[in-house]
Amino acid sequence: MKRLWPLTARGTGALALAIGCFVLANELGVVELMYFGMLLLAVLAAGWVSLHLVRRTDRVTRSLSPDVGTVGRPSTVVARVGVRSPFATAPGTWEDGLPKGVSGIARGSFPAIGSGFIGTEKIVELEYTITSARRGVHSLGPLTVTSTDPFLLTRRRTVFSDHAKITIAPAVIELSPLTNLLGDAGGTLHSHTNHLGQGADNLVARPYVPGDSMRRIHWRASAHRGDLMVRQEEQESTPDAVVVLDRGVLRFTGDAMSATGADPGFEAAVSVAISVITRLVHDGYAVDVIDSDGTPLADRIDGNDMTAVEDVRTRFAMLTARRDDSLQRLPKLFHGVVTGPVVLVVGRLDRADAEALGPIVHHSSLPLLFAVAPTPDALDRAHDAGWHAASIGPDSDVAVAWSTAVERGVSRAFR
Incomplete structure (x- = not known):
């Protein structure tokens, strides 16, 4: 910081006038000018003392x-x-x-x-x-x-x-709702094997507990037991969704790992991720937020819990990229489970990545993929594998990309 000149314009003028008075008093022999110059210096000194010697x-x-x-x-x-x-x-x-x-x-x-x-x-x-x-x-x-x-x-x-x-x-972008899928996007994560071999003859009933939907009451079992019973395999719960934000620095730039806000591509990915989380939770989904290596980026968020969304948004303020690249190993995390929407947000995406991610499609009712920097043929390959994919670069209209992908996915889901 530059050193401040201690006098104002008025003070500088007073100092110049005092010096001038001393010079003229010496040249003209007018003693009064000497006194006047000394008075000006005394006033300047008093002003300086009032600022520097009075403790505040x-x-x-x-x-x-x-x-x-x-x-x-x-x-x-x-x-x-x-x-x-x-x-x-x-x-x-x-x-x-x-x-x-x-x-x-x-x-x-x-x-x-x-x-x-x-x-x-x-x-x-x-x-x-x-x-x-x-x-x-x-x-x-x-x-x-x-x-x-x-x-x-x-x-x-x-x-x-x-x-x-x-x-x-990060900025939250207003996205169109997924209300058309509520109730049709799948329940909580469950194993394939929990449903294999189940039919009308091997229904599992359990005692009714407060909060169970009346539509799940098994009236025949209730009459037999004398207590209300509900169908176990028809549990109705908040529909699930999974948001995956790939933070592998190799798919962005080195700046994404060194500091927040340094890489526009990573910033776009983080903004899209929190926007999707906000949209899903607002629509009633329970959302799991994970990295592509399976690391949870936040605690599970219950449907309509917008306070938890704000907490996640605050946590995302300090999110940076990581060194490892585990995107192609992501399908292993979905082995043996089925869920509702799966939204994958990545940086660079090529054809090999799209092919490796293909198996996830079979574990989701609505697989959505958004890439910051896809190669020309990557999105086409992702579409062929069943993803509803779009590009979300820093200059892209994310709301339009989201609406297009969702509409394509909903139309396929209801065919």
Whole structure:
């Protein structure tokens, strides 16, 4: 930070006038000019003393509204400066430090503070708006206040080293609903073997518990037992969905692993993933969120639990890529299970990847695949394998890509 010239324009003029008075007093022999020059210097010295020798205790706290920001959306920052000063202070200016990737006008006028006792603290609120272009955790600060003496002759720059961490979550894109599939997308994950050989003659009934649907009551078994019984194999539960976000850095760039917000392709993938999660949970699906190596990226989210979605969005604010590439091994995770929609979000996708991912299609009622950087023939091969695939590059219209893939998948599901 540049060293601040301690005098204002008025103070600089007063200093120049004092020097001029000394020169003229010496040349013309006018003693009064000497006295006037000394008076100006005395006023400058008094102003400097009022700024530097009067002790002031200050503290800075910041708050962000909303508590978690969103990429591309404005957020309001309120900085509260606590000031204790026995003397009145003149107005000044302030400026808050903004990190790279965060824009806004974080400066303004600092109001005058009236005199008060040492123990009395006065709070000055400074408000400004920021917009972040990068996901992640950013640091605001330091706050710089430039104050002047009551005569507006001298000035002092005070730098408050307090920093505040703010969290910027990925952008959520509004996607069209999947309400047409509710009830038809499959129940909770279940094994193929649990259904093999079951027919009308080997129904399994269990005692009724509160919360069971009346449509599941097995009236014949209930009459035989004297208690309400329900059909075990016809359990109705919140339909399941799985969202897979492949974080393999080899399918993005090295920047995706080093820092959040550094790789546009990875940012697009993260934004699409959280948008899909938001859409599915809002539509009533219970969603499992995993990496392509099977690592859970969040706890299981129950249908309509939007609070949990916000928690996941906050966690995604700090998500980066990982070193291993396990995308082609993903089908092993679905061996022996059947679920509802499976939404796979990847970076680079080639023909070999599309062929390797083909078996997952048979374990999902609605297999959706979105690739940031697919090769020309990769999406065609994915379509041939049964995926409803689309490209979601940084410049793509994700909402249109989602609608197109979903409509294609729904039409196939109801053939």
